[in-house]
Amino acid sequence: MNNFTEENFSSDGVSLKKKLRRSLFKSKMRAFFLVLPLLAFLAIFFVIPIINLLSQSFLDFRYATLMPGSTQALKDWDGKSFPTEEIAKAMVIDLIQAKKNKTIGKVATRVNRELSGTRSLFTKTARAANKMEAPYMEALIKKDKKWENLKTWQAIKISSMAVTPSYLLAAVDRKYTAEGEIIQQDENRRIHVTLFLRTIEISVIVTLATLLLGYPVAFLMASLPLRTSNLLLILVLLPFWTSLLVRTTAWIAMLQSSGVVNDLLVFLGVTADDARFSLIYNKTGTLIAMTHILLPFMILPIYSVMKTISPSFVMAAKSMGATNWTAFWRVYFPMTIPGVGAGAILVFILAIGYYITPALVGGQDGQMISNIIDFHMRSSLNWNLAAALGLVLLIFILFFFWLYDRFVGIDNMKLG
Amino acid sequence: MKKRAIPIYASRGDVAWFYTFRFICALVFLFLIFPIIIIIPLSFNQEPYFSFTSGMLSLDPDAYSYRWYWDILKNGMADPDASNGWWADMWNNAQWIRSIKNSFIVGIFATILATVLGTVAAIGLSSSHMPYKRIIMSLLISPMIIPLVITASGLFYSFSQVGLAKNYLGLILAHAVLGTPFVIITVTATLVGFDQSLTRASASLGAGPVRTFFRIQTPLILPGVISGALFAFITSFDEVVVVLQLADVRQRTIPRQMFSGIREQISPTILAVATILVILSIILLTIVELLRRRSERLRGISPE
Numbered sequence: 182m183n184n185f186t187e188e189n190f191s192s193d194g195v196s197l198k199k200k201l202r203r204s205l206f207k208s209k210m211r212a213f214f215l216v217l218p219l220l221a222f223l224a225i226f227f228v229i230p231i232i233n234l235l236s237q238s239f240l241d242f243r244y245a246t247l248m249p250g251s252t253q254a255l256k257d258w259d260g261k262s263f264p265t266e267e268i269a270k271a272m273v274i275d276l277i278q279a280k281k282n283k284t285i286g287k288v289a290t291r292v293n294r295e296l297s298g299t300r301s302l303f304t305k306t307a308r309a310a311n312k313m314e315a316p317y318m319e320a321l322i323k324k325d326k327k328w329e330n331l332k333t334w335q336a337i338k339i340s341s342m343a344v345t346p347s348y349l350l351a352a353v354d355r356k357y358t359a360e361g362e363i364i365q366q367d368e369n370r371r372i373h374v375t376l377f378l379r380t381i382e383i384s385v386i387v388t389l390a391t392l393l394l395g396y397p398v399a400f401l402m403a404s405l406p407l408r409t410s411n412l413l414l415i416l417v418l419l420p421f422w423t424s425l426l427v428r429t430t431a432w433i434a435m436l437q438s439s440g441v442v443n444d445l446l447v448f449l450g451v452t453a454d455d456a457r458f459s460l461i462y463n464k465t466g467t468l469i470a471m472t473h474i475l476l477p478f479m480i481l482p483i484y485s486v487m488k489t490i491s492p493s494f495v496m497a498a499k500s501m502g503a504t505n506w507t508a509f510w511r512v513y514f515p516m517t518i519p520g521v522g523a524g525a526i527l528v529f530i531l532a533i534g535y536y537i538t539p540a541l542v543g544g545q546d547g548q549m550i551s552n553i554i555d556f557h558m559r560s561s562l563n564w565n566l567a568a569a570l571g572l573v574l575l576i577f578i579l580f581f582f583w584l585y586d587r588f589v590g591i592d593n594m595k596l597g
Numbered sequence: 598m599k600k601r602a603i604p605i606y607a608s609r610g611d612v613a614w615f616y617t618f619r620f621i622c623a624l625v626f627l628f629l630i631f632p633i634i635i636i637i638p639l640s641f642n643q644e645p646y647f648s649f650t651s652g653m654l655s656l657d658p659d660a661y662s663y664r665w666y667w668d669i670l671k672n673g674m675a676d677p678d679a680s681n682g683w684w685a686d687m688w689n690n691a692q693w694i695r696s697i698k699n700s701f702i703v704g705i706f707a708t709i710l711a712t713v714l715g716t717v718a719a720i721g722l723s724s725s726h727m728p729y730k731r732i733i734m735s736l737l738i739s740p741m742i743i744p745l746v747i748t749a750s751g752l753f754y755s756f757s758q759v760g761l762a763k764n765y766l767g768l769i770l771a772h773a774v775l776g777t778p779f780v781i782i783t784v785t786a787t788l789v790g791f792d793q794s795l796t797r798a799s800a801s802l803g804a805g806p807v808r809t810f811f812r813i814q815t816p817l818i819l820p821g822v823i824s825g826a827l828f829a830f831i832t833s834f835d836e837v838v839v840v841l842q843l844a845d846v847r848q849r850t851i852p853r854q855m856f857s858g859i860r861e862q863i864s865p866t867i868l869a870v871a872t873i874l875v876i877l878s879i880i881l882l883t884i885v886e887l888l889r890r891r892s893e894r895l896r897g898i899s900p901e
Contacts, residue, residue, distance in 0.1 A: 213727065215720050230755030233751065397618065416626050423874070439646070555749075582739070
């Protein structure tokens with residue numbers, strides 16, 4: 182007879198414990214294999230491409246591969262003393278080669294990013310390089326005085342580093358010197374920190390504005406009977422389902438100087454016909470349009486939390502002598518915090534990476550960090566800097582994504 | 598007993614606040630809906646402006662026209678006045694028609710891909726045995742969270758190295774990536790409420806796992822799958838940041854065409870297109886809402 186300390190065996194003689202473990206493992210594998218195709222798909226077409234780009238923020242092999250001789254020679258240079266004749270010789274040989282391979286433009290662009298004005302120096306010197314004779318340093322300086330400048334050589338040394346902190350530092354308006362120090366970027370090139378701050382400012386304002394507008398609406402919908410609130414919900418969901426471009430276009434029609442809002446204000450006598458407000462193609466336009474576009478993302482989570490709060494809590498508070506305000510602020514509001522948190526983090530995350538609306542209605546002072554990333558990707562073609570800015574933005578977003586997951590939970594995300 | 602909106606014991610201040618509050622909410626709803634509604638009359642403008650003319654305000658029929666709707670068809674045609682081969686010319690050359698075709702081609706294929714991969718993954722994810730659920734879920738949702746500019750730049754940079762940039766395949770793959778989180782979210786939401794005893798009941802009545810899947814599980818999760826697919830479709834249909842980087846002029850979609858329309862030559866044609874899109878979104882919203890109700894009814898959760 183079996184007693185309790187012994188293991189139980191099934192009819193085929195395998196211990197039940199082992200069988201259970203085996204079957205659990207099987208269902209684990211089955212669940213995992215169902216997710217695997219999508220995981221592989223996302224890895225290949227989403228994660229790896231993005232990592233590939235972001236790695237460009239600290240990797241730049243361009244100078245090192247195109248100008249191997251001078252890269253090698255500059256490695257041993259301390260960055261303070263004047264470069265040796267050996268370095269100058271390697272430079273001239275590299276320039277001749279680069280000119281022949283027609284890669285001098287790429288090299289010049291790379292160095293120019295470290296020190297502006299060096300592009301022409303490189304192209305000009307390369308044209309004359311095959312006629313140069315020893316001593317090479319003198320020949321270089323004879324061609325252009327800039328070769329005498331220590332700053333030029335320092336910029337070249339930094340460009341020759343394959344693993345470079347330059348771009349990431351440039352993304353936060355710092356720069357790396359040949360002596361290995363990190364200093365502030367020149368005054369006229371300090372634009373990114375301002376832009377990051379403005380992006381955060383716009384996102385915070387939009388988050389607060391959507392909260393201010395969304396909370397009462399969610400409260401109203403939660404207090405109405407379900408049939409009515411479902412109808413009102415459609416009014417919230419319609420903008421949610423309407424194309425972003427349509428909504429942005431609508432705001433152009435509303436806010437432009439001859440638009441509906443200004444017409445109405447002139448008609449009401451708020452402003453004179455020749456003193457219409459400029460509400461669009463600036464920060465105001467970006468703020469209004471983004472608040473409108475992101476408002477449903479605030480209302481929906483708050484509403485779904487408020488729906489579950491029983492009205493008897495507030496009634497109980499009032500029956501015990503609380504005023505309306507106390508009952509709301511001390512009893513009702515704390516219970517809606519999870520919804521407010523979910524909505525606020527979601528709106529903030531979406532706002533901080535916004536591109537289209539600022540691009541279309543932002544004008545000059547309504548541009549955000551995404552717009553400059555796109556500018557460097559498509560116009561200036563400085564992909565390394567775009568990657569660096571993207572990496573900084575991404576770190577920021579991932580922090581808030583982590584917060585969202587901690588306090589709300591990814592699985593609680595709902596749509597409509 | 599009918600529940601009263603204002604309780605009988607409410608003071609005068611309460612009543613005043615009640616109506617003030619409703620008025621504030623009405624203003625917020627107006628803010629939400631008004632801009633979308635206002636473009637509909639504007640799209641029938643006779644003049645090439647984005648604003649109401651005095652004729653429109655006095656409801657003069659001559660101030661309204663279908664002109665910009667015709668422009669959707671005619672813009673880009675080789676010869677809009679020819680009677681011969683007008684339809685073929687329109688179908689092949691009109692800019693907006695081409696962008697509509699592109700939007701549907703990319704949208705439909707991306708939706709199929711996203712829905713199949715997303716649904717299968719959601720079934721795995723909702724199993725209680727799924728290992729590393731939280732981290733995998735965050736990864737699968739991340740295309741929705743990571744700024745589109747970063748996704749677009751990354752895909753453009755990497756796809757152009759392997760010949761996937763500037764063609765339909767790359768665009769479809771990119772939009773499928775962006776659509777999967779929506780499918781995951783809607784399908785897992787349906788599966789969370791799924792009563793597992795139904796599959797056991799089915800098995801006890803002699804149905805095999807395949808038969809159970811098709812006859813019991815599928816009809817119950819189908820509404821979730823369809824609304825997930827609609828979300829994926831609208832995501833692709835509305836997406837412009839990836840298209841800006843990854844597509845060239847031959848793959849221009851509707852939002853891309855609108856984007857350059859707003860930037861370069863702003864004309865009420867955009868408003869006409871916008872009006873059509875608003876109607877489309879109303880239709881889609883209705884379908885999703887009906888599906889949601891059907892799903893609730895099937896699972897025995899009814900409103901009220």
